[in-house]
Amino acid sequence: xxxxxxxxxxxxxxxxxxxxxxxxxxxxxxxxxxxxxxxxxxxxxxxxxxxxxxxxxxxxxxxxxxxxxxxxxxxxxxxxxxxxxxxxxxxxxxxxxxxxxxxxxxxxxxxxxxxxxxxxxxxxxxxxxxxxxxxxxxxx
Numbered sequence: 766x767x768x769x770x771x772x773x774x775x776x777x778x779x780x781x782x783x784x785x786x787x788x789x790x791x792x793x794x795x796x797x798x799x800x801x802x803x804x805x806x807x808x809x810x811x812x813x814x815x816x817x818x819x820x821x822x823x824x825x826x827x828x829x830x831x832x833x834x835x836x837x838x839x840x841x842x843x844x845x846x847x848x849x850x851x852x853x854x855x856x857x858x859x860x861x862x863x864x865x866x867x868x869x870x871x872x873x874x875x876x877x878x879x880x881x882x883x884x885x886x887x888x889x890x891x892x893x894x895x896x897x898x899x900x901x902x903x904x905x
Contacts, residue, residue: 766835773835780828784896786821790814791860791892798877798885808872815864822857845905849898856891859884 766772794814797805833840840846863884877885 766831773832776828776831776835779824780832783821783824783826783828784899786817787825788821788892788896790817790821791856791888794818795885795889799882799889800877806872807874807877811871818860840902843902843905845898845902849895849902852891852895852898856888856895859888859891863888 766776791814794811796802797807797810833846863881866884867881871881874881
């Protein structure tokens with residue numbers, strides 16, 4: 766990655782694409798779970814957005830690993846990167862827990878139960894924090 770004029774910027778753009786797919790999908794899904802656009806059926810929206818989010822996450826993980834490898838020595842002890850990675854793990858764990866707890870009943874919801882709304886709020890905070898931490902890495 767260091768020897769190519771194009772590889773690092775292309776991988777960085779892929780990382781941004783993954784961010785847009787992941788965060789965009791999670792933003793819409795979490796906001797819907799929190800009560801925005803109640804006429805949009807969750808049973809139709811959730812599987813569609815989940816596919817985008819998973820694709821974005823996979824792109825993020827692959828490109829993030831490549832970006833890390835290009836500058837591992839400088840990043841390995843960076844506290845902000847460590848926080849970002851913990852937030853990513855939290856976000857993935859929260860999404861997995863949500864899916865485990867609610868995937869079968871979600872299509873039937875007329876009103877989203879409080880525990881699901883709380884998890885959606887945590888998800889929104891986690892993924893926005895991941896984005897902020899990732900962007901701030903360029904400055905710290």
